[in-house]
Amino acid sequence: MLKKNLEKYADLAVKIGANVKKDQTVVINAAVTTYDLTRIIAKKCYEAGAKEVVVRYRDEEIQHQLLLHSPTEVLEHIPEWLINSILDYVKEGAAIINVASEDPGLLADVDPERFKLHNLALRKSSKEYMEYIMKGITCWTVVTYPNEAWAKKVFPDLSVDEAIEKLWDNIFSATRTSEENPIEAWNNHMGNLERRIDFLNEKAFDKLIYKAPGTDLEVKLPEGHLWIGGGQKSEDGHQFLPNIPTEEVFTTPHKYGVNGTLRSTMPLSYNGNLIEGFSFTFKDGKVVDFHAEKGYDVLKDMINTDEGASYLGEVALVPHDSPISNTGLIFYNTLYDENASCHFAVGSAYLLSVKGGPDMSEEEKDTNGINHSLTHVDFMVGSPDLDIIGITTSGEEVQIFKDGNWAF
């Protein structure tokens, strides 16, 4: 049963996710523990006509040891070969499949200063690669794979084996893998998302008003913003699905047009650290105050990564009544939790979420209110109490969300 579902899950990653083309190179970035699934994905890439599948295994436990023990000059230095091991391929048109398996608490014993140093070096070194992602040149996707620590975090009362099995079950439901024809199910779902997107883009709202307990926020949307979600199209018109699963439609807020307060509704697992019960206060887009019941210092480092990290770069709408949300689980994993809940991100905007975004200079981005940063971190704000009203440039008010769900 697991084997059959792994085959179907791999199919989704290759055919719906990266949508691998004939004669394309595919780079799979895979957690080392996922090699059984990764091998199936590679096989299906070749079946889809890939000319080469390059697998870059990474081991977060090895990374953990580096963060604990290596001197700072090692943490600050990202070797050229490592940068080229992905950049050389995307430059030549490769697709990327990420097979992620994160232990949400692994880095809890790492000195935040050392983490920050290394993380900043990594982000700087992947700047050129991230442009291929953010500009929609590269087709890419991410799927997720359970591990012991993660499964026990989600199901603390089960045995390890039961917890992993139950997490797989929920992953297969949430990703529609357990449906008889997952590819058809995804095509239907993407059609539904497209209809929401068309409505929002037609209205071209000037601003959104968020109201919920602890949240009273006005979010200006920049001129030319585009709601996107579900499937995306690459620069050359090739359809792909960046996130499996995905339930969100999203755009970019105006970098300097966010005012008020915003309370998170779910814990945030940030690079192996948990941040809980946190809130932000914005003035003219910038975070001017923030609180956290747990992980305050990690949150502080996160929004101080660079100038853009203390401004928003994404606003995303997800009904509270969604397949993932309906599992009733907190997954302690952004890919799942963000698709169970309306959310924002601090940091870089997706350049495809504004007209002409991929061709804007740094200066044009700033003038148009498009945030730019080395980081991009989602955090959740959805709840059954969330109302969102859209206001058009002509002053028309449209209820977008009512009690946490789509109102239209």
Added chain:
Amino acid sequence: MLKKNLEKYADLAVKIGANVKKDQTVVINAAVTTYDLTRIIAKKCYEAGAKEVVVRYRDEEIQHQLLLHSPTEVLEHIPEWLINSILDYVKEGAAIINVASEDPGLLADVDPERFKLHNLALRKSSKEYMEYIMKGITCWTVVTYPNEAWAKKVFPDLSVDEAIEKLWDNIFSATRTSEENPIEAWNNHMGNLERRIDFLNEKAFDKLIYKAPGTDLEVKLPEGHLWIGGGQKSEDGHQFLPNIPTEEVFTTPHKYGVNGTLRSTMPLSYNGNLIEGFSFTFKDGKVVDFHAEKGYDVLKDMINTDEGASYLGEVALVPHDSPISNTGLIFYNTLYDENASCHFAVGSAYLLSVKGGPDMSEEEKDTNGINHSLTHVDFMVGSPDLDIIGITTSGEEVQIFKDGNWAF
């Protein structure tokens, strides 16, 4: 129990094998399936004072798919980043730990021509790296890890789990890991090997005569040859142990001084292909005729890799009564099988096995009868019937091996 033995095994790799120095970088080349052991080894490297541990995971199943499906231009191209991912580190003095886990039959369905093409490209691309190994500049070691296919090959009648457990048991015995103090046991064993080596070097034999069923061979040894084995010393005098386990003492034969016939006594697993029941006939060093009951074409490709691949580059002495041999097993793995048996290798000589070897030009090597090749493949010739006589330059005859064991 397994966990405790893994810790001791990892200790051997770090303290006796690579003998990691303070502030050294360590590169671990690890099969993806070995991540539990690899993580322990990495941890012990940091405990030994390593400044950085870089793990390069490789997946032979992904390699297998590449060999089956990728076009030849992909097989012929080894990317620059992959070469630099090891070369950059050895240039700066890194130690290398290899954690190998080979499926001895995995590549049986690969077209030998395609394999040869890719293998040649890999060997060419690692030429500079191999010089650091062959010249003894880099401290390195290799340990082995079971896998399902390998365990079932060694123990075809056991269940998978039992076969893996039994293979671990034999690995732990053969590597002295199961002894109470493995590090002390290795220090003693290396001392014993050293005494054999001193005797052989003192005699400085002109030639060796091999006699066994199907074997009647004269092997000239070059002037200045050095018997080595067990621990080695790097260029800068640091002790390391390249192979865990190791029972052999070895030197280089004279490239142009081998004459007669030589019959293998064990199957050879060559890059995932099995060659069985094979023999060579040499004239002035070169293989002028060869036979194989199984894998003839693979053997042919092997000795045709380049010019040096049809000449010998290593002569190694191992008593038939050795811990590995005494397991009575065929391991289908060169590291084990070569240490259960006297053997030779076709291809490149270890430059440390001749005085001044590391500093010789290509021309000097050839004049001195030191073989040079992109390849180096061991094959077994030991048996209870093997006799070896050494003849000194003054004509003194010394019985070195009698009935497969040391005669002195």
